[in-house]
Amino acid sequence: MKTKTETHIAAAQEKPIRLQEYGVGIFPTLSTKSALKKAIKKEYILVNGKLGTTSTFIHGNEIIAFIHPENDPCKKQLILKLEVVYEDDYLAIMNKPPGILVSGNSFKTIANALEQNLKKSDQADAVKPQPTHRLDYATTGLLLIGKTSASILALNRLFEQKKVLKTYFAVTIGKMKKEGTIDIPIDDKKAFSKFEIVNTVVSERFQYLNLVKLTPKTGRRHQLRKHLAFLGNPILGDSTYGKEGLILKGKGLYLHAFSLGFVHPFTKENLRFEKELPAKYRKLFS
Incomplete structure (x- = not known):
């Protein structure tokens, strides 16, 4: 061979x-x-x-x-147009659409579509662009990408040191307190999330729907979805952690990675990016 x-x-x-x-x-x-x-x-x-x-x-x-x-690599190319929110020689910010994995063994992933959507870095340690954190399959919003070996390592360190500030928006079901902190462990590990209600509307089917701003202080798997479900206010459209009989089908999960803030590991600029809520949120909270 x-x-x-x-x-x-x-x-x-x-x-x-x-x-x-x-x-x-x-x-x-x-x-x-x-x-x-x-x-x-x-x-x-x-x-x-x-x-x-x-x-x-x-x-x-x-x-x-x-x-x-020679026949080891998968030569078939995924064709998937992605929105680039920001890009330089070291990193990029993408807007992740719903219904696609960030990475993994599947052919259709964000990771497999990055090269066709981003410019190749001119740095000596340029590599295949790689996501540096996770967003769930159904979650939309901002995703941070590394384009060089040094950048991927530096961005991973920023996440480990909790120096990347992330905010999310979700739509939750039921009556909630105006704001609060959730500190319920996940998989026997400490987990902290802050929430603040931005808007509430009365709903015939769900009693109340809340537009909630979320700030995770840790990064456990499904943290925000689990924390809100623990409160008794699951995220609208969450088929895994939602309440039986109150799972909205066909509209996807109402969880959006709204903003990212961090110090650029190479230029040392203070960067902050926001991605507006998808239209389906705005229809609920006019």
């Missing part, structure tokens, strides 16, 4: 970093940690001509090679 080899020259690092962290996204078909670990395990990765391992450290200027069967 024919083989194909791709190479990458590692960017200089302030501190040595493990290959399994640095190498995420440097080759188009290794855009996730799990894919990279599999390639290392199958002995497809060489560093300066020697087999790379999970204990290999990258200092800078190493030649990293990815050797794999």
Whole structure:
């Protein structure tokens, strides 16, 4: 079987970093940690001509090679037009539509559509663009993308250090307090969310519908959806955590990633982006 080899020259690092962290996204078909670990395990990765391992450290200027069967990569291209809210040489902000996974094993994902929607970075450590956080399949709104190895690492660090300020809007069901904090653990881990009602309308079917501004202080899976369900005010359209008999079908989940704020890891600019609510929200709260 024919083989194909791709190479990458590692960017200089302030501190040595493990290959399994640095190498995420440097080759188009290794855009996730799990894919990279599999390639290392199958002995497809060489560093300066020697087999790379999970204990290999990258200092800078190493030649990293990815050797794999020619028919390994999925050559079929996903055609999906996405809205680019912001883009520079290091990162981008996309507007995620509903009903699509951010990443994963599926063919139709945001990750697989990024290259066709973004300009290739001119930086030496340019990689396949990669989402640096998650939004649920049904959630809409702002998604932060890294375009270089250094940027992906820096953005991941900002999220870990809780230095990315995120706000969401949701439509919830039932009577709620005007504002509050939810600190109910999720999967035995601490989880904190703040909420504030912006508008409320009376609903014949749902009693009340609330437009709620949400600020998560942690990033647990399905955190906002679970927290609001714990309060007894699930998000409209949530088929997983909604109340039986009160699940709106056919309109999707009413959860929108409205804003992102952070200090650009390379230009040091204070950046803040907002994406207006989809039309279906505005129809409910005129």
